[in-house]
Amino acid sequence: MSTSPDSLAHHPAGQTRKGLSTLSLQWLGVAPFLLFALLFLILPTATLMIGAFQDADGHFTLGNIAKLFDDSILSAYWISFEVSAASALGGSLIGLLLALAAIQGGLPAWIRPTLMTFSGVASNFAGIPLSFAFLSTLGRMGLVTVLLRNYADFDLYGTGFSILSFLGLTLTYLYFQIPLMVLIVTPAIDGLRTEWREACESLGGSSAAYWWHIALPILWPSILGSTLLLFANAFGAVATAYALTGSSLNIVPILLYAQIRGDVLHDQNLGYALALGMIVVTGLSNAGYIWLRSRAERGRE
Amino acid sequence: MKSTSRLGAWVAIAIGTLYFLLPLIATFEFSLKMNRDGYSFEAYKVVLSDPGFQATFGYSTLMAVLTIIVGIVLVVPTAYWIQLKLPRLRPLVEFITLLPLVIPAIVIVFGYLKLYNSSSWLPLTGNERATDFLLMCSYVTLALPYLYRSIDAGLRAIDVRTLTEAAESLGASWPSILLQVIFPNVKSAILSGAFLTFAVVIGEFTMASLLGRPAFGPYLQLIGANRAYEPSALAIIAFMVTWASMGLIQVFARNARPARKTA
Numbered sequence: 352m353s354t355s356p357d358s359l360a361h362h363p364a365g366q367t368r369k370g371l372s373t374l375s376l377q378w379l380g381v382a383p384f385l386l387f388a389l390l391f392l393i394l395p396t397a398t399l400m401i402g403a404f405q406d407a408d409g410h411f412t413l414g415n416i417a418k419l420f421d422d423s424i425l426s427a428y429w430i431s432f433e434v435s436a437a438s439a440l441g442g443s444l445i446g447l448l449l450a451l452a453a454i455q456g457g458l459p460a461w462i463r464p465t466l467m468t469f470s471g472v473a474s475n476f477a478g479i480p481l482s483f484a485f486l487s488t489l490g491r492m493g494l495v496t497v498l499l500r501n502y503a504d505f506d507l508y509g510t511g512f513s514i515l516s517f518l519g520l521t522l523t524y525l526y527f528q529i530p531l532m533v534l535i536v537t538p539a540i541d542g543l544r545t546e547w548r549e550a551c552e553s554l555g556g557s558s559a560a561y562w563w564h565i566a567l568p569i570l571w572p573s574i575l576g577s578t579l580l581l582f583a584n585a586f587g588a589v590a591t592a593y594a595l596t597g598s599s600l601n602i603v604p605i606l607l608y609a610q611i612r613g614d615v616l617h618d619q620n621l622g623y624a625l626a627l628g629m630i631v632v633t634g635l636s637n638a639g640y641i642w643l644r645s646r647a648e649r650g651r652e
Numbered sequence: 653m654k655s656t657s658r659l660g661a662w663v664a665i666a667i668g669t670l671y672f673l674l675p676l677i678a679t680f681e682f683s684l685k686m687n688r689d690g691y692s693f694e695a696y697k698v699v700l701s702d703p704g705f706q707a708t709f710g711y712s713t714l715m716a717v718l719t720i721i722v723g724i725v726l727v728v729p730t731a732y733w734i735q736l737k738l739p740r741l742r743p744l745v746e747f748i749t750l751l752p753l754v755i756p757a758i759v760i761v762f763g764y765l766k767l768y769n770s771s772s773w774l775p776l777t778g779n780e781r782a783t784d785f786l787l788m789c790s791y792v793t794l795a796l797p798y799l800y801r802s803i804d805a806g807l808r809a810i811d812v813r814t815l816t817e818a819a820e821s822l823g824a825s826w827p828s829i830l831l832q833v834i835f836p837n838v839k840s841a842i843l844s845g846a847f848l849t850f851a852v853v854i855g856e857f858t859m860a861s862l863l864g865r866p867a868f869g870p871y872l873q874l875i876g877a878n879r880a881y882e883p884s885a886l887a888i889i890a891f892m893v894t895w896a897s898m899g900l901i902q903v904f905a906r907n908a909r910p911a912r913k914t915a
Binding site: 377378381382383384385387388390391392393394395396397398399402445448449451452455456457458462466468471472473475476478479480481482483484485486487488490492493494495505525526529533535558583586587588589590594597604607608611612621623626629630633634637 | 657658660661662664665668671672674675676677678679681682683684726727729730734736738742745748750751752753754755756757758759760761763764765766767772782789790792793796848851852855856857858862869872873875876883884886887890891894895897899901902
């Protein structure tokens with residue numbers, strides 16, 4: 352970089368000379384942003400976290416957290432976990448293969464920018480329209496279902512498959528998970544130097560040896576980190592699942608949505624505990640992502 | 653060896669293309685079948701002339717535009733100030749802007765309903781205009797990660813310090829430095845953040861639905877639950893809106909000045 356913004360950090364506008372009043376004036380410059388973040392991001396989340404540890408009268412209790420371990424709620428977390436994990440693992444594996452194919456597969460040059468643009472679109476094509484698209488494809492009257500029945504004599508729904516099921520939801524989530532993986536993992540693949548491959552080949556290493564002993568160990572933190580990000584991405588998603596399955600699939604975001612809409616649990620504070628549980632799960636996987644990404648960046652230097 | 657790996661790459665791309673195009677083709681095909689006697693654009697005609705579609709799409713477009721304006725007014729001065737005067741705060745502000753990716757939207761809006769209910773100290777859910785304002789703030793929150801990252805990258809690519817000092821030495825005031833010097837220089841970064849925000853906001857469901865506002869997302873859900881062919885037409889329309897937003901980002905990114913020599 353020619354103009355390094357980090358160099359500014361070494362002389363922070365001579366605070367020692369100007370004194371405390373200038374310092375507080377400088378803080379005014381970010382005050383609107385901090386106020387906004389406080390009002391519309393931090394306080395609302397904090398108030399839920401506190402509510403999770405209170406009973407209906409406002410007294411401290413661990414009862415709400417304990418109720419999260421009831422069978423019905425635990426099973427909702429478990430299904431959420433399964434759908435998120437399956438779509439994250441599938442998404443990161445397929446996304447990685449697609450990105451590798453486009454970048455290192457020796458394909459025509461136009462493939463890569465096309466894949467990148469399309470990934471930008473598809474990773475944002477989530478929510479309700481996506482569920483419509485998959486209903487038109489794999490629903491009971493969907494194009495693929497009908498084509499398979501009419502021409503391949505294969506009854507997809509006879510196998511127990513349903514777009515409203517675990518597998519159907521996972522397939523649908525992959526539509527935004529795979530492109531997201533392509534977008535995040537591409538910089539890491541670009542970081543693989545051709546010299547490394549040439550060095551491996553000149554020492555008599557096979558292609559498999561290159562991937563197993565050189566490329567994968569270098570890419571590993573990026574792949575694992577991206578998978579965690581994909582996991583969090585799926586775990587918090589509401590709209591796609593809601594439009595697809597209504598409330599027939601019992602996953603946490605939908606349980607929480609139903610709770611907010613109609614108080615199905617008849618326990619407001621249990622709702623706060625549900626929300627806290629979601630933040631803990633997405634928070635942990637994001638923290639893992641950030642930690643692994645910083646490791647990957649350090650490894651590349 | 654080389655040719656087998658190239659074959660593998662072609663196979664991967666082919667399967668990927670199939671997976672991503674099939675749902676679009678299927679949706680499009682389904683959207684044309686509203687008339688029993690052959691393909692037609694009947695579903696699109698029905699959708700586009702539905703007052704509900706016009707009202708909700710208009711509402712969400714207005715929300716998206718307001719979100720973009722407020723987001724820019726909030727983020728550009730902050731990112732500029734961080735770069736120029738308070739680089740120590742950069743980690744904190746970056747952390748805050750990433751929080752909306754960590755905290756699920758449904759949790760944030762649940763927090764709003766608890767904090768700003770009609771009997772609270774700031775009853776923002778008390779009347780429609782106030783709830784509109786709250787919805788817009790929720791969208792600004794959702795857009796923070798995209799807006800901040802793209803604007804911050806734009807600011808890093810120009811020499812903020814020199815530009816500011818030059819403008820100051822010519823006697824420019826702070827507002828005119830921001831409006832006439834900084835804004836034009838990061839225009840393409842702002843625009844790409846803005847289009848991404850538009851794509852995110854236009855079909856947003858969770859916030860609008862739980863705040864009870866008549867936005868495009870809840871309308872989509874309603875149509876999806878009650879109609880057969882219209883949802884497919886709506887999905888195609890939504891896909892085209894997303895595609896247009898992303899396409900415009902590419903256009904502006906390509907026209908961006910090559911200000912930074914990349915390492």
